[in-house]
Amino acid sequence: MARSLLTLAASVTSAVPGASVSGVGSLTSGGAGRCDSAVVSLADGTSVIVRAPVDATAARELAAEALALRALTPGVRELLGFRAPRLLGEAGLGDARALVCDMLPGFHIDAAHIPPGEGAAISIGYALASLHALPHSVVRAEGLPQRSPEEARDDVRTVIDRAGATGRLPVRLTVRWRDAVEADALWRFESTVTLGGAAASSFLYQDTDMGPAVTGVLDWHGLSVGDPAVDLRWLASAPEASDDIYAAYSAAAHRSPDAFVQTRARLYAELEFAQWLVHGSDAHRPDVVDDATALLDALADGVGADSLLDPGAATSGGVDDAIALLASVPEPAAASDVDTSMQTDAYDPEMISLFSASEREHSAGARSAATGRPAPDEDVSTAPIDISAWIDAKTHSSDADGNGDDEEVEAERAARAAIHRWASSGSE
Numbered sequence: 406m407a408r409s410l411l412t413l414a415a416s417v418t419s420a421v422p423g424a425s426v427s428g429v430g431s432l433t434s435g436g437a438g439r440c441d442s443a444v445v446s447l448a449d450g451t452s453v454i455v456r457a458p459v460d461a462t463a464a465r466e467l468a469a470e471a472l473a474l475r476a477l478t479p480g481v482r483e484l485l486g487f488r489a490p491r492l493l494g495e496a497g498l499g500d501a502r503a504l505v506c507d508m509l510p511g512f513h514i515d516a517a518h519i520p521p522g523e524g525a526a527i528s529i530g531y532a533l534a535s536l537h538a539l540p541h542s543v544v545r546a547e548g549l550p551q552r553s554p555e556e557a558r559d560d561v562r563t564v565i566d567r568a569g570a571t572g573r574l575p576v577r578l579t580v581r582w583r584d585a586v587e588a589d590a591l592w593r594f595e596s597t598v599t600l601g602g603a604a605a606s607s608f609l610y611q612d613t614d615m616g617p618a619v620t621g622v623l624d625w626h627g628l629s630v631g632d633p634a635v636d637l638r639w640l641a642s643a644p645e646a647s648d649d650i651y652a653a654y655s656a657a658a659h660r661s662p663d664a665f666v667q668t669r670a671r672l673y674a675e676l677e678f679a680q681w682l683v684h685g686s687d688a689h690r691p692d693v694v695d696d697a698t699a700l701l702d703a704l705a706d707g708v709g710a711d712s713l714l715d716p717g718a719a720t721s722g723g724v725d726d727a728i729a730l731l732a733s734v735p736e737p738a739a740a741s742d743v744d745t746s747m748q749t750d751a752y753d754p755e756m757i758s759l760f761s762a763s764e765r766e767h768s769a770g771a772r773s774a775a776t777g778r779p780a781p782d783e784d785v786s787t788a789p790i791d792i793s794a795w796i797d798a799k800t801h802s803s804d805a806d807g808n809g810d811d812e813e814v815e816a817e818r819a820a821r822a823a824i825h826r827w828a829s830s831g832s833e
Contacts, residue, residue: 408498413443413455416503420494421453439463444508453493457503466626467504471495473628474506476547486535488609488621509621511609516642519605519650524616526646529608530653532619537597537633538659544598544630551596551630558592560747561585561676568679571686573698575705578675585672585713591665594632601627603636605643634669641674668713676747678704 414429428446432454440456440463447453458464474492482489490506497503519525544551552560565582568574585591600607600622609621637654640647651667678700685693 407459408441408457410443412498413441413457413503414445416457416496416498417445417447417453417455417505420455420496420503420505422494424453425449440467445505452508453505454490454508455503455505457498458501464501467502469628470626471504472547473549473625476543476549476628477625481539481543484535484539485532485622487532487619489625490621490623509609509623511611511621512617513606513608514610514617516605516639517644519643519646520616521646521649522616524613524618525610526649527653528610528617528619529646530650530655531657532608532622533603533633533636533650534654534657534659536622537599537636539598541596541598541630544628549629550601552632553596554592554594554632557632558586561672564676564679564683564747567683571682571694573682573694573701574679575701577705577708577710578679578701581708581711581713582672582676582679585668588714591668591714594634594663594666594669595660596630597633597660599627599629599631599633599636600624601629601631601635602638604639632669633663634666635673637666637670638673638677641671672713673747675704680747 410429410431414426417426418424425448426445427448430444430446432442432444439460440458442454442456445453445455456467458467471492474490477485477489488509490509493505493507495502495504514525519529541551561582565574565579565586569579602624603622604624607622607624608619609623610617611620612618637651640650643650655662678697682694682697682701685691685697
């Protein structure tokens with residue numbers, strides 16, 4: 406049973422000494438059911454966010470976030486150039502612990518709607534470069550995870566192997582991904598401090614004369630040292646802005662150039678579908694396995710024989726077809742620990758919902774009118790993932806069923822509604 410707003414508000418007075426609550430309201434963005442959350446107004450005119458986990462997985466995530474926020478000392482925060490939440494306190498709430506942080510001002514922008522050029526896109530690139538420039542000691546001092554390039558490479562191998570073991574991974578994708586994982590040059594990168602998987606909802610903006618600018622960053626539970634590309638994989642869902650974000654990021658980076666960071670980011674984005682397949686197999690969910698298989702088949706058709714290692718793949722900004730991904734997504738299985746490796750029993754719901762339906766018509770203009778596929782000289786190795794065949798097949802299947810009383814149809818409708826709410830809910 407969800408905790409009431411009054412219960413959550415009461416926990417603030419226990420977590421923050423001297424706090425006097427004057428009001429409480431629902432947190433309208435974020436959570437996706439992972440936490441019971443509320444915005445609590447205090448008598449001094451400030452507002453705080455209180456979150457309490459609903460299960461063991463969420464409890465581990467909140468514990469990791471608390472540890473990460475403690476690692477962000479005042480000196481570290483001065484290096485960032487944007488705000489991160491401040492941990493104000495924790496309080497016992499039944500058999501769980503509630504986390505109280507200050508509420509950062511700002512608004513979210515959906516990935517597909519981030520505009521190119523000055524403003525949000527450039528600001529995101531600068532913010533990520535600033536984060537990735539933090540000294541590794543920030544992570545080491547708190548005992549947070551650290552992964553070497555070889556460990557990151559091994560994680561990818563594991564995902565590919567486990568997805569292949571299901572017998573449902575298209576050969577075309579197996580070859581594409583194995584070629585990438587075996588390319589030594591791809592994995593000669595400098596590990597950095599990362600969020601462990603940023604998303605569009607990680608960024609808070611405020612308006613400036615130059616347009617929206619990043620003023621705050623959320624989602625610190627994956628703070629670690631690892632592959633900087635994991636914080637860039639979500640750019641597959643921002644086709645309009647990705648080139649400018651990458652350009653700003655590269656210009657502001659304080660380390661040796663990484664020629665393959667975009668290629669690895671694209672690889673991580675595609676592997677989300679494989680992780681979903683593995684999750685469905687592990688959870689003994691044939692419906693999830695079937696959906697993941699259809700997505701992977703459509704992805705295989707979209708990339709064709711293209712290689713992630715083709716010349717120009719790391720810098721291509723070509724757009725194929727940005728389309729909607731409305732899929733039946735169950736709750737992720739609980740992981741044994743909160744870490745930043747590519748857990749094969751979990752996936753990022755924001756990556757599974759890569760693109761908004763409103764972008765489909767706009768992006769379709771980049772496709773070849775004659776063939777319905779990119780022209781031979783158009784590099785799509787880092788373009789948005791085209792799974793329109795899956796969408797068309799799912800739409801046709803739903804129309805053909807036509808029976809509103811059919812249990813499978815109703816279950817699919819409910820699942821689609823759930824993932825739509827999840828993907829559009831933003832960050833807590």
